[in-house]
Amino acid sequence: VGGRSLPEVNARENVQGLYEELKTFTDVLALVERDYVRPVESQELVKGAIKGMLATLDPHSGYLDPDFYKDLQVQTKGEFGGLGIEITIKDGLLVVVSPMESSPAAKAGILPGDAIVKIEGKYTKEYSLVDAVKKLRGPKGSPIKISVQREGIDGLIDVVIIRDKITVTSVRSRYLNDGYGYIRLNQFVEKSADDIKSGLAKIRSVAPNGKIKGLVLDLRNNPGGLLTQAVRISDMFLEDGVIVYTDGRVETQKQKFFAHARGTEPSYPIVVIVNGGSASAAEIVSGALKDHGRGLILGTQTFGKGSVQTITPLDNGGALTLTTALYYTKSGRSLQAKGVEPDIIVEETKPKDIKGGKHVEYSRYREADLPGAIKNPSVSGGSDDKIKEMNKIESEETDIISINPETVDLNEWYRRDVQMSKAVELLKTFNIFTGQKIEDITKKLIEQSS
Template identity: 35%
Template sequence: MRWLPAVLLSAAVSASEPPAPPTPTPAVPVAEIQRFVQVFQTLRESYVDGLSDEQIMQAALRGLLADIDPHSSYLSGRQAQDFEDLSEGGYAGIGIESDERDPTRIRVVAPFDDTPAQRAGLRAGDFITAINGRPVDNENPQASPERLRGAAGSAVRLTVQRPGVDKPFELRIVREVIRLQSVRARWLAPGYAYVRISAFQGDTGLEFRRQWQQLQQAAPDQALNGLVLDLRSNPGGLVTAAVEVADDFLGEVPLLSTKGRNPLSNVSYTGKPGELFAGAPVAVLIDAGSASASEILAGALQDHHRATLIGSRSFGKGSVQSIITLDNGDAFKLTTARYYTPSGRSIQAEGIVPDVLLAGNARADAVEKDLRGQIGGGTASGAEAEEGVVLTGESYIERALQHLRRNSR
């Protein structure tokens, strides 16, 4: 069995020395094992349809993890490979980050930028209830969400239930090979740059620096007066990729810590000396689709007063999942730690409250605190700010640009 903590998948930033190995855990009570064996044997002998030992055991493992929290789950070998492909940014499908905790529907955490799902109009918070006319069955590992994948050029018909809309509707989406470019950049106006990060993949830190170099090459005589960093509907990804980007803004300061019951989960990250942008003002755009790794980056910038956060309260996923590979090629995701911003905040189920709130952008139907079984423990605050003056009638990007112009050097 191989243990791969997702938060440790990169060595791009310095971390504390690993602690001593954990002490052995007590043995599982024999009575509990006997009870499990009794149920297993009864299913094998008496279930109305024949079930193989593998089917029974996989159902048991999926059920074991499904009741723990919204992010721990059992992965078949194919699902484990799909998870790895998603982290690397290449697969054939429609291009969404999804949550399959509900047995009868798939919740869209966020569609990725410039993918078939986004172009078809699928939104964060939507629920897919049927695929090609067949109801979603997330308890069947051979059914959904794998049916969302398929050959490039093939079409899939989705039945979608949107919160606030009375009737479900259908979307026809043509699958493509999804090659996620996680970072895009452009000049908004002379002296003001815009960088969009849609997800945190293995190469996001490198791509972030490459995009900034290209902007500089395109306007070598242009000084940077401000930068808009867009993390809206960014569902997260590799935590270490977000830490790499935070390092580029902050330099040699604390960036993130994680804490769990297993001492191997207790890690602190500190950036390297120097930053890319020489202290130029930064505005970070977030919304309720900004989750996990994007919240880590936003939280670090907010704690160090390096950026102004603009938008709506973020998703609130402040937990770390480790990928544990089994000897048969299957794997499971297990929540092993909470992460904490540099000031010690846990945003689990609370999210990050921006410094400037914009009206009409929060999606309360799509946040961590509403998920069944979420682990809680957040220490974020800011309810008073949400009750204050809320700006209306302006786009996120235009509002951020106006803020930077007022605060540029």
């Protein structure tokens, strides 16, 4: 009929609408600069507007100012200054996802789920994550007072923590006797895959005939990290097939990562321990081993961070971190807001209260609890009931954060950490099924426990 097509008309209307909104923004900016009760910097207003815009998206998209972006680059190399905690925002409060092992925060008794209500006496209600990190970090040896709110405890708990240089010991290993080994991965940093190889070599050096009979891979309270390391570590234990794939709006975010036979570990049984503090890259590894039948997953449901963030440097030295895709496991399951469901549920041990050493209940915040969290695109119902029907084992009361796996007496460890004790018990069960594939034995053990 000679007119413009419908898509062209819609595109033009969208552009016109955008221009109108931008005009509204500049009008508001001009009014604030002219009439606000005190002079304000235009740069601060624009920065605040950018933060507000990104806050309408999801919890993991945001603006990184130059100083914070520089700190982030240092952190992924495995060394930075601060308290050693992973935090998020829930209902306007700063909430601890997990303290890093042996960090100042862990030694001071900070627990997953603690809400940081005050920093140095000032309420944190309006703090962004960037603001909070800036406040919490400082020179090594300097004290900082935080006030935390803990479920089941009346009032705030004041804790003074001495800042320290945080060096992420990403991997700890231990020979468990009888040919069995233990690897704990605390975070996915640049050298994590190489450190795991070194840990496995250390176990082999003392194992009979230099052979590993079975492995416990501990991913509890691992907040994630670098995707490249998650892929490399998964590839160590898988011979072929898809490890993980990402899917987003733009073509560059549609990627598949495959396992390769070269360099694959021998086919010994693996039990992976996870909990609500296992997030992101930790969920990629546990999800890949689960879907391939290569590892038996034990513990509690993971955090559920199944989104991909792309960090784009900006001309001012800062950066934009933007959620651009979701992770999917080999079976096509999205991890977003759902996490990895363990094959065998073993409830977590209960940590001690900072005051008086008594045991307390605590509840973790997960991805699905965060404001604006992206919903799982593949939830089909019924999975929560399935989890409840799985084998549940009550645990003794203790604090796994306080256990150093490299030095603790093994019998004491198994007594205090029921998840670890059950993992070793399951590894030994594999020996009953001689001459069968690890994948088939894993299926049988899952069926027996359900």
